[in-house]
Amino acid sequence: MSSETVGLIGIILLVALLFSRMWIAAAMTLIGFAGYAYIRGIEPAFAVLGQIPYTTIAYYPISAVPLFLFMGVVIANTQMGDDMYLAAHKWVGQYRGGLAIATIVACAIFAAITGSSLAGSVTMGKVAVPQMKKYNYDMELATGCVACAGTLAILIPPSLIFILYGILTENSVGQLFMAGFLPGLLLTCLFIVTVGIITARNPQAGPPGPRSSFKEKIISLKKLWHTLILFIVVLGGIYTGIFTPTEAGGIGASGALIITAVTRRLTFRKFLDSILETSLTTAM
Numbered sequence: 131m132s133s134e135t136v137g138l139i140g141i142i143l144l145v146a147l148l149f150s151r152m153w154i155a156a157a158m159t160l161i162g163f164a165g166y167a168y169i170r171g172i173e174p175a176f177a178v179l180g181q182i183p184y185t186t187i188a189y190y191p192i193s194a195v196p197l198f199l200f201m202g203v204v205i206a207n208t209q210m211g212d213d214m215y216l217a218a219h220k221w222v223g224q225y226r227g228g229l230a231i232a233t234i235v236a237c238a239i240f241a242a243i244t245g246s247s248l249a250g251s252v253t254m255g256k257v258a259v260p261q262m263k264k265y266n267y268d269m270e271l272a273t274g275c276v277a278c279a280g281t282l283a284i285l286i287p288p289s290l291i292f293i294l295y296g297i298l299t300e301n302s303v304g305q306l307f308m309a310g311f312l313p314g315l316l317l318t319c320l321f322i323v324t325v326g327i328i329t330a331r332n333p334q335a336g337p338p339g340p341r342s343s344f345k346e347k348i349i350s351l352k353k354l355w356h357t358l359i360l361f362i363v364v365l366g367g368i369y370t371g372i373f374t375p376t377e378a379g380g381i382g383a384s385g386a387l388i389i390t391a392v393t394r395r396l397t398f399r400k401f402l403d404s405i406l407e408t409s410l411t412t413a414m
Contacts, residue, residue, distance in 0.1 A: 131168075133169055136165050136168055136169060137165070140161045140162075140164075140165045143161055144157055144158065144161045147160070147161070155413075159179075163175055163178075163179055166178060189297075190376065191293075191297045191374075191375075191376050192294075192297065193376055193379070193380075194290075194293050194375050194376040194378070194379040195290055195293065195294065195379075195412060196379075196408055196409075196412040197376070197379030197380050197382065197383045198244060198245045198246060198288060198290055198293070198379045198382065198383075199244075199246055199248075199249070199290070199408045199411055199412060200383045200386075200404060200405070200408040201243070201244050201360075201379070201382040201383040201385075201386045202240075202243075202244030202245070202246035202248075202249030202250070203246075203249055203404045203407045203408050203411075204383070204386040204387060204390060204396070204400075204401075204404045205240070205243065205244060205249070205253075205386055205390075206249050206252060206253040207400045207403060207404050207407075208390040208395035208396055208400060209395060210356065210357060210386075210389075210390065210395070211236070211240055211249075211250075211253035211254070211257065212253075212257050213350075213353040213354060213357070214236040214239045214240055214354065214357060215232060215233065215236040215254060215257045215258055215261075216350055216353075217236075217350040217351055217353065217354055218231075218232035218233075218235040218236045218239075219232045219261070219339070219350075220342040220346055220347045220350040221342075221347055221350070222235070223338075223339035223340065223342065224338055224339055224340065224341040224342065225338060226326075226329045226330075226333060226336055226337065226338050227271075227325045227326060227328070227329035227335075227336035228336070228338060228339055229258065229261055229262045229265060229267060229272075229336065229339055230262065230267065230271055230272065230275045230325045230329075230336055231322050231325055231326075232258070233254055233258040233262070233272075233275050233276055233279060234275055234278075234279040234282075234318060234321045234322055234325070235318070235322075236254060236257075236258070237250050237251075237254050237276070237279035237280055237282055237283075238279065238282050238286060238314070238315075238318045239357065239361075240253060240254070240283070241282045241283035241285075241286040241289075241314070242286050242287070242288075242361055242365070243357060243360050243361050243364070243382075244283065244288075244382075245283055245286075245287065245288040245289050245290045245292075245293070246283055246290055247280050247281050247282070247283035247284055247290075248280075248411060250279075250280050250282070250283050251276060251277065251280030254276050254279070254280065255273075255276050258272070258276060259272050259273060259276060262336075265337060265339050266334075266337060267335065267336055267337070268332070268334070268335035268336070271325070271328060271329075271335050271336055275321065275325060278321055279318075279321055282314055282317060282318060284310075285310040285311075285313050285314030285317060286310065286311065286314035286315070286318075287306075287307035287308075287310055287311055287314075287365060287368070288307065288364060288365065288368065288375060288378060288379075288382075289306075289307070289310055292306040292307060292310055293375050296375075303368075303374075303375045304368055304369065304371075304375075307365075307368065307369070307375075308369075356389040356393065359385070359389070360382060360385050360386065360389070363381060363382070363385060364378050364381065364382045364385075365378075367381065387401075
C-alpha cells in the first residue's frame with residue numbers, strides 16, 4: 131500500500147477507536163506507531179516512540195503552556211475570577227442584557243490575564259450562569275455568551291494558542307500577541323452588540339438587574355488591584371522584551387500564588403487541586 135492509503139486507513143481507524151471511547155492519547159499513539167511501523171519498519175517505529183514524547187516534553191518553550199494554565203487555574207480556584215465578574219456586574223448589570231455583557235467583559239479580562247479559554251469558560255460558567263438564571267435570563271443567551279466569550283482567550287494575549295502556534299511555526303510570539311489584541315477587542319465589542327440586539331428584540335431574554343450605587347461600583351474596582359498588577363507585569367514584560375512568553379508564564383504563575391497567598395485566598399487544598407487540574411489539562 132502507498133503512504134497515502136496507509137494514512138487514510140489510519141484516519142478511519144483513529145475515528146473508530148475514538149468512537150469506541152478509547153483515550154485520545156492512546157488511540158493516536160497506537161495508530162501512529164502502527165502506521166510508521168508498516169511504512170518504515172518495526173525498529174524505527176520503536177525508536178520514534180521513545181524519542182518523540184521526550185523531545186516534546188523537554189522542549190523548553192512548551193513549558194509556557196502549563197505555567198499559564200496553572201495561573202488561570204489558581205485564579206479560578208481562589209475566586210479572583212468571581213471578582214472580575216462581580217465588578218462588571220456592578221457597572222453594567224442594571225441595563226437590559228447587562229449580566230450577559232458583564233460575563234463577556236469578565237471573560238475578556240480573564241483572557242487578558244491567563245490566556246486560557248478553558249479556565250475562563252469554567253470560571254464564568256460557575257459564577258455567571260447561576261446569576262443570570264436567578265434574574266430569569268434566557269438560558270440559551272446565558273450559556274451562549276459564556277461559550278462564545280470563553281473563546282476570546284484564543285485571540286487576546288497572552289493566548290496559549292498563539293504561544294503554541296509561534297513555537298511550532300517559529301514565528302514571533304510577541305508579534306502574534308500584537309496581531310491578536312485588536313481582533314480580540316473587536317470581537318468582544320461585537321459580542322456585546324449582539325447581546326444588545328437580542329435583548330432589544332426580546333426584552334425578556336435579558337431583563338435588567340439591580341442598580342448599584344456609585345460607591346458600590348468603586349468598591350468593586352478596589353478588588354481588582356491584584357488583577358491589574360498581573361496584567362501589567364505579564365503583558366508589559368512580554369511587549370517590552372524584558373522576558374520571553376515562557377518566562378512570563380513563570381512570573382504570572384508565581385505572581386498568582388503570591389497574591390492569593392497574601393490575600394489569604396489560597397489554601398493548601400486549593401494549591402494541590404490547582405496542580406492536579408493543571409497536570410490533567412496539560413496532559414490532555
